[in-house]
Amino acid sequence: MGASEELDWSLDDILLGQSFEELCDEINKSIPSYEKHVAEFHPQMSLEKFKEFLIFDQELKDKIFRIDLWTELKVTGDNSEDIQHQRSLTEILVDKI
DSSP states (O other), X not given: OOTTOOOOOOGGGGGTTOOHHHHHHHHHHHHHHHHHHXXXXXXXXXXXXXXXXXXXXXXXXXXXXXXXXXXXXXXXHXXXXXXXHHHHHXXXXXXXX
């Protein structure tokens, strides 16, 4: 790629085709399952349960990372009330996990 070429991307690409609201809903719906997985976590758990926990944990944290990054970058360029509200919602979700 030459120095004069521009990349074609958008901050919304971070959300992988989902809206902020859709991603927040998915995360909120996953929290009870996350809490259940954490409660069942112990040294004697089966390898299959451990694997299930790790996959679930990683997928959930990936979603949280995406909205956290998206809102953090959005707020640096647009400090509107809507973006501030989305940032606050994101911080609440981050604190839950």
